[in-house]
Amino acid sequence: MxxxxxxxxxxxxxxxxxxxxxxxxxxxxxxxxxxxxxTAYYLLDKMAQDGWIGEEQVQEGNRPPRKVYHLTDTGExxxxxxxxxxxxxxxxxxxxxxxxxxFLDELPAADASACLYQRRQAISDELLAAQSIPEHxxxxxxxxxxxxxxxxxxxxxxxxxxxxxxxKS
Amino acid sequence: MxxxxxxxxxxxxxxxxxxxxxxxxxxxxxxxxxxxxxTAYYLLDKMAQDGWIGEEQVQEGNRPPRKVYHLTDTGExxxxxxxxxxxxxxxxxxxxxxxxxxFLDELPAADASACLYQRRQAISDELLAAQSIPEHxxxxxxxxxxxxxxxxxxxxxxxxxxxxxxxKS
DNA sequence: TTTTCCATGTAACTCGTTACATGATTTC
DNA sequence: GAAATCATGTAACGAGTTACATGGAAAA
Numbered sequence: 099m100x101x102x103x104x105x106x107x108x109x110x111x112x113x114x115x116x117x118x119x120x121x122x123x124x125x126x127x128x129x130x131x132x133x134x135x136x137t138a139y140y141l142l143d144k145m146a147q148d149g150w151i152g153e154e155q156v157q158e159g160n161r162p163p164r165k166v167y168h169l170t171d172t173g174e175x176x177x178x179x180x181x182x183x184x185x186x187x188x189x190x191x192x193x194x195x196x197x198x199x200x201f202l203d204e205l206p207a208a209d210a211s212a213c214l215y216q217r218r219q220a221i222s223d224e225l226l227a228a229q230s231i232p233e234h235x236x237x238x239x240x241x242x243x244x245x246x247x248x249x250x251x252x253x254x255x256x257x258x259x260x261x262x263x264x265x266k267s
Numbered sequence: 268m269x270x271x272x273x274x275x276x277x278x279x280x281x282x283x284x285x286x287x288x289x290x291x292x293x294x295x296x297x298x299x300x301x302x303x304x305x306t307a308y309y310l311l312d313k314m315a316q317d318g319w320i321g322e323e324q325v326q327e328g329n330r331p332p333r334k335v336y337h338l339t340d341t342g343e344x345x346x347x348x349x350x351x352x353x354x355x356x357x358x359x360x361x362x363x364x365x366x367x368x369x370f371l372d373e374l375p376a377a378d379a380s381a382c383l384y385q386r387r388q389a390i391s392d393e394l395l396a397a398q399s400i401p402e403h404x405x406x407x408x409x410x411x412x413x414x415x416x417x418x419x420x421x422x423x424x425x426x427x428x429x430x431x432x433x434x435k436s
Numbered sequence: 437t438t439t440t441c442c443a444t445g446t447a448a449c450t451c452g453t454t455a456c457a458t459g460a461t462t463t464c
Numbered sequence: 465g466a467a468a469t470c471a472t473g474t475a476a477c478g479a480g481t482t483a484c485a486t487g488g489a490a491a492a
Binding site: 100101103104107110129130131132181182184185186187188189190191192193194195196197198199200201202203204205209210213214216217220221224236237238240241244245247248251252254255258259 | 269270272273276279298299300301350351353354355356357358359360361362363364365366367368369370371372373374378379382383385386389390393405406407409410413414416417420421423424427428
């Protein structure tokens with residue numbers, strides 16, 4: 099549902115066509131979320147059928163025709179509902195990397211350290227990428243800041259685990 | 268793949284049947300991961316077909332017969348591979364709640380605060396639940412500790428967002 | 437001139453879920 | 465005697481992905 103919320107929120111600011119929405123999300127919001135092309139087109143189609151958004155065929159010269167979407171009155175109501183529901187709730191997060199952690203002691207300490215250093219590097223890379231994205235202002239930045247906050251917290255955590263390993267070897 | 272790793276790791280310690288594995292994960296590891304019954308049975312079946320684990324029918328009196336699984340030599344190799352791959356990599360996390368955050372300013376500050384306080388409560392509840400689980404020792408606890416660490420970090424974050432809102436109202 | 441980009445979409449697949457079915461056994 | 469628990473499974477569905485198809489336009 100949060101992808102629909104995202105699309106509605108973006109269309110609320112200005113009407114856009116599918117490819118435009120896809121590109122914006124994959125380029126500017128890649129660190130916080132993602133949305134593949136077929137998913138984008140499918141959701142827009144669905145929401146158009148449900149009357150949340152309206153679509154307009156726009157032909158420019160001989161280029162491929164674009165479907166430009168805009169929020170309807172129904173869409174605005176749904177947006178409000180989805181937004182409030184989203185902000186009020188907390189979806190617990192599962193870390194796929196925790197299955198590995200649970201069996202950390204099954205590996206020789208040196209191997210475990212080597213693996214975790216690689217993981218640390220990956221987190222660090224992700225953090226640098228997130229930090230290098232320029233601020234745009236407004237609440238749209240909150241998602242990005244949250245991701246940065248989280249990645250910093252992950253570095254603290256993995257360093258704790260590494261320290262625990264060093265103590266054992 | 269991390270669910271297979273989890274099952275392999277548990278079976279490596281002692282042979283178990285499907286229901287047993289399902290119960291252990293849903294009861295003792297609920298905060299860090301989950302595994303529904305059909306998923307458990309499906310994965311065990313799959314891994315048995317692939318030769319990662321062996322199955323033994325055990326009939327006790329007139330009770331429903333149980334399939335007891337144990338790790339094979341192939342399974343041990345796969346476990347090692349999966350474990351190292353898991354520990355070496357980092358799967359970036361998407362927060363479904365961030366779509367809402369991005370549109371926080373579209374709501375009156377008072378409404379936004381009210382919603383976020385509810386979310387804060389949900390995180391706080393989750394944290395208390397996680398903290399109240401007794402420690403078992405060994406690296407199996409790392410997943411739980413990670414979740415606690417994360418939830419604490421989430422509380423810090425949401426308090427920052429709330430402070431930002433108060434500054435605006 | 438071949439590759440990349442724009443713009444849309446379909447088909448098949450993966451992973452996991454919910455809901456349901458079965459049947460014995462212990463508990464209330 | 466009814467309900468919950470043990471133990472296994474099937475069927476249908478949902479959300480999202482990858483891979484592929486199409487066809488013009490811009491760029492290398």
